[in-house]
Amino acid sequence: MKKELKYLGLLSEQFPNISAVTTEIINLEAIMELPKATEHFISDLHGEYEAVSHVLHNGSGNVKEKINEVFSGRLDSEQINQLATIIYYPERKVASIIKTLSSQEEREEFYHDTILALVELGQFVVSKYTRSKVRKAMDPDLSYIMEELLFKDSILSNKEPYYHNIIQNVINLEAADLLIISLSELIQDLIVDHLHVLGDIYDRGPAPDKILNLLMEKKSLDIQWGNHDVLWMGAASGSKVAIANVLRICARYDNLEVIEDSYGISLRALASFAERVYPENGSQSFQPKLDDVAIHFPEEDKQLASIQQAIAILQFKLEYEVISRNPEFKANDRLLLHKINYEENTITIDNKTYPLKNTYFPTIDPENPYKLSEDEEWMINRLQADFLNSQPLQKHISFLYSKGNMYNIYNDNLLIHGCIPLNEDGSFMLVDVNGKKYKGKELLDKFEEILRQAYLNRQEDEAKNPVLDYMWYMWQGVGSSLFGKTKMTTFERYYIDDKITHEEPKNPYFTLREEKEIVENILEEFGVDSSKGRIINGHTPVKERSGEEPIKAEGKLLVIDGGFSKAYQPTTGLAGYTLLYNSFGMQLVTHQPFTNIEDAIEKELDIISTRRVVDRELERMTVRETDVGQLLEEQVADLKELLRAYRSGKIAEKVSNRNPNVE
Structure with missing residues (x-):
């Protein structure tokens, strides 16, 4: 009492x-x-800023759907496309349209009609929210005007001259652009109330930093870390092996500008070392994977190949240190440099000998193959200091920690990036973490605790941060819920032609998740009501071109990695899935490849998207039935x-x- x-x-x-x-x-x-507000789910963004930005701006087609609902029969397709594009990119689209209008009268008519259309659409969008919530979402500088227009009395007509006068004065005072921008941003914000990002913001695509800047503007979102995100989180925490992996992947996909230009980390020493030590690179293995439209000089390709080879060898040496310190990782099969016959240029793995397709190892001492050369040691120490001291990088990683988790339970959905490690019989895999075994929910909770500890204790002396090695384990460890495979065959893919050695067997989860009983058992483990809950999954691109379905286990599990990354699109046959969950039910949205933002603005080309109903509520869901309602x-x-x-x-x-x- x-x-x-x-x-x-x-x-x-x-x-x-x-x-x-x-x-x-x-x-x-x-x-x-x-009514329950709309949730938007998106996964595996992989640095593809332009496509991701457009999907976030158009709410996976939700903006255009609302326009069609409000203006059906009144606007033709061209007018609908123009209004949608104004909402997506108000500042740039309005400027583009105004250039084409020759008279003041035409410009005033455009402003007047556009503001009226945005106000009408806005009234429809805000109708499911309280006035207080809408007011908080408004641009404070224009909130009075916006509130008057959006909440105007639709019954009494004696205030119409008042509303007309507001709009006319906005135009006369040259504030129409600002009002259009503010109304468009408000509509974007309220059409999607909450955003879920299911991991892998980083790697492959050219601009993960821009995606993070965009996400940092969102008022309501959560993030489930992906294996690529954790790799960067490890690099920002001072893990040398994570830094080597990050640099190798950036060199492989021609994204080193992210390191240098966005995060201010100099790679001059690395480039100089690579060009000096690996002057000739005859192996195709290290050639960068370039965008089809990328224009490169041969010398640039050669430099990227040299950097990639130099950092790959450094990575293999650093992995030895991590694996030796942590026998519980059970990763000795990833130590391969001592299995090379440097005289015969072969390697023996699992009692089988393979010829090496690249035989140039200038920094390896065959008697002590994992020892770093003086240059390698100096270079990785310098890079570690630069990663730790990069303020833009630390800002982004701090944001990932503040908004991110290993998993999330939201409105009866379990959101995870990778997997829940399982045994072949469907039971939860026991994983040794610091001498104690964990499984299921406890395992993911323990992983999250360790990842947070590693970042909070970041410093140059790795010995003083004993859990730091788990950043590498989360990237490619056999028990990692983010990796979900038994091994990562990076060495084999670079050095051995035989594709049998390239195979990376997946955890049984990825087969068993087709079974409803298994999925329901996982949901119960995480305290989710299995009768109405689902798992929302990313990480593995759905090969729709080969007939794979994103909806599994009789609708109890949804995979929404459809391939935003251009590297996956030839395999998936599409350019990403997203998911919408509103008061009427859940819809899976399939996206076709996006060209670029310039085409979206000038040619009004939207992403072609197809919706599939996952389920439909028998009665419209209210806020009372959600997690927010419970609070x-x-x-x-x-x-x-x-x-x-x-x-x-x-x-x-x-x-x-x-x-x-x-x-």
Whole structure:
């Protein structure tokens, strides 16, 4: 009772009297009867900023769908496309249109018609939210004007001249562009209420930094870390082996500009070392994977190949240190440099000998193959210091930690990037972490705890950060829920032609997730009601071209990695899946490849998307039935306790100092 009164006393500071409590209870109860807001799920972004940006701007086609609902029969397809493009890219599209209008009268007519259309659409979009929530989402500089227009009385007509005068004065005062931008951004923000990012923001594509900047502008989102994200999180935490992996992948996909230009980390020493030590690179293995439209000089390709080879060898040496320190990782099969016959240029793996397709190892001492040369040691120490001291990188990684988790449970959906490690019989795999075995939910919770510890304790001396090695384990360890394979065959792909050695067997999860019983067992393990819950999964591109389905286990599991990364699109046959979950149910959206933002603005080319209903609610879902609704129910219960305390005299009401006679 004492603790309860203490809590209610604190609550009374916010709601000082019966009137304030009653008003808030009425407000919260009303909010719970509103339709459930839209959730937007997106996964495996892989640095493809332009495609990702467009999907976020158009809400996976949700913006155009709302335009069609409001203006059906009144606007033709060209007008709908133009209005949609204005909402996606208001500043650039309006400027482009204005250039084509020759007279002041035409410009005023365009501004007037566009503002009216945005206001009408905006009224439809905000109808499922409270005025308070809408006001908070508005541009504060224009909130008065926007609120007057969006919440205008639609019954009484005697204020029409008032509204017309507002719009005309906005145009006359040359503020129309600002109002159009603010209305468009408000519509974007409210058409999708919450964003879920299921991992792998980094690697392959050219601009993960721009994606992170875009995500940092979102008011409501969560992130489930992917294996590529954790690799960068490890690099930012000071893991040398993670840094080597990051640099190798960037060199392989011609993305070193992200390191140098975006994060301010100099690669001059690495480039100089690579060109000096690996001057000739005759192996195709190290040739960069270039975009079809990329224009490169032969010398640039040669430099990228040299850097890739230099950093790959350094990576293999650093992996020896990590694996030797951690026998519980069970990764000795990844130590291959000592299995090379440097005289015969062959390697023996699992009692079978293979010829090497690249035989140039200038920094390897056959007697001590994992020892770093002086140049390698100096270089990786310098790179580690630069990664630790890069403020732009640390800002992005801090954001990933603040908004991210290993998994998330949201409105009865379990969101994970990779897998829940399973045995062949469907039981949860036991994984040794620091001498203790974990499985299922406990395992993912332990992984998250360790990843947070590693970043909080980041420093140059890896010996003083004992859990840092787990950043590498999460990237390619056999028990990693983010990796989900038994091994990563990086060496074999570079050095051995025989593709049998390239195979990376997957955890049984990826086969067993087709079975409803297995998925329901996983949901129960995480405390999710299996009768209505689902798993939402990323990580593995759905090979739709080969007939693979993204909807598995009788609809209990959805895979939404459809291949934003251009490297995957020839295999997947599409350019990504996203998922929409609103008060009417859940829809899976399939996207075709996106050209570029310039085409989207000038030619009004939208991403071609196809929707598939996953399920449809029999009755429209309300906020009361969501996680937010559960929190509001708890708040209402607390407020009712406070109300009883006021009425019983256990807590005294606070009298307002406001004089009712003074306006």
